Amino acid sequence: MLSKKNLLNIRSTTVLLVCRNGQIAMAGDGQVTLGETVIKGNARKIRRLYNDKVLVGFAGATADAFSLLSKFETKLEQFQGQLERAAIELSKDWRTDKYLRHLEALLIVVDKKDAFLISGKGDVISSDEGILSVGSGSMFALAAARSLVKHTELSAKEVAVESLKIAAEICIYTNSDIVIEEL
Numbered sequence: 308m309l310s311k312k313n314l315l316n317i318r319s320t321t322v323l324l325v326c327r328n329g330q331i332a333m334a335g336d337g338q339v340t341l342g343e344t345v346i347k348g349n350a351r352k353i354r355r356l357y358n359d360k361v362l363v364g365f366a367g368a369t370a371d372a373f374s375l376l377s378k379f380e381t382k383l384e385q386f387q388g389q390l391e392r393a394a395i396e397l398s399k400d401w402r403t404d405k406y407l408r409h410l411e412a413l414l415i416v417v418d419k420k421d422a423f424l425i426s427g428k429g430d431v432i433s434s435d436e437g438i439l440s441v442g443s444g445s446m447f448a449l450a451a452a453r454s455l456v457k458h459t460e461l462s463a464k465e466v467a468v469e470s471l472k473i474a475a476e477i478c479i480y481t482n483s484d485i486v487i488e489e490l
Contacts, residue, residue, distance in 0.1 A: 320352055321444030321474050321481040322364035323467050324415050324422055325452055326437035330463035330489065331417055333362045334471045336444070337484035339369070345482075353488050357383045360418055361390060362488050366442035367412030375401065375412055379425075390418045394431045402429040413441040419490055444471075444478030464489055 322335040335352035338345055353364045354376060361383060365372035378400065382393035394416055401407045407427070414425045424432040424439045432439070438456065440449040451470035455461055461469065468485055475483040 320350075320366045321442040321448050321471060321478065322352055322366055322415055322440065323445070323448040323452060323470055323474075324362075324364065324417055324434075324437075324439040325456070325463040325467045325470070326417070326422060326434075327456060327463040327466060331362070331419070331422075332463040332467040332487060332489050333364050333415065333417065334464075334467035334485050334487045335364050336471055336475060336481045337486065338480065338482035340443075340480050348482055349484050351486050353486055355488065356380050357388050357418075360388060360490070362417050362490055364415040364441065365412055366445070368410070371410035372412035372414070374407075374410055375414060378407070379414065379416065388418070390416060390421045391423070391431075394423045394425050398425050398429050398431045401425070401427045415439050415441055417490065442481070444474035444481035447474035447477045447481075 320336055324333045333353050337349040339347035339350045356363055363376060379397050382397050386392040416423050422439060438452045448470045451473040452466050455466045464487060471485050472483055475481045
């Protein structure tokens with residue numbers, strides 16, 4: 308049985324978004340970790356929404372992330388695919404709704420025009436450099452992606468995959484079973 312203390316030590320995953328030279332790639336590892344145990348190695352943490360025009364990657368508690376994905380999909384439909392408006396409205400609901408505000412997950416959402424990291428604290432964050440990441444290994448993947456973008460001519464997909472491989476070598480909560488989606 309998990310105690311409240313152990314729940315605080317649940318680690319998530321690594322999802323990375325790279326937008327470069329008109330290309331958009333989102334990569335996520337497949338590891339699901341509960342405490343210090345790997346319970347699955349090939350989970351899909353990236354979904355296509357709104358007629359495959361929007362990619363969503365998530366990190367955190369899986370059930371919470373799926374609840375938020377469902378709410379976000381509803382917002383996309385409600386606002387006819389306007390990503391920024393849907394992201395802002397989800398963030399408002401997430402922060403103020405009695406049930407939603409207890410959900411523990413982070414989302415990265417992207418379409419051909421915009422990309423945002425959405426949190427339950429009311430954050431809707433865009434990136435000046437076209438790179439966003441969430442999860443336990445996110446800082447490793449982010450650092451690798453920034454360096455690769457700055458010092459190579461790799462495509463968005465290549466940067467995303469190589470950055471996740473680097474994160475997997477460093478972060479024990481990230482594996483090298485990488486799923487990649489492109490827009």
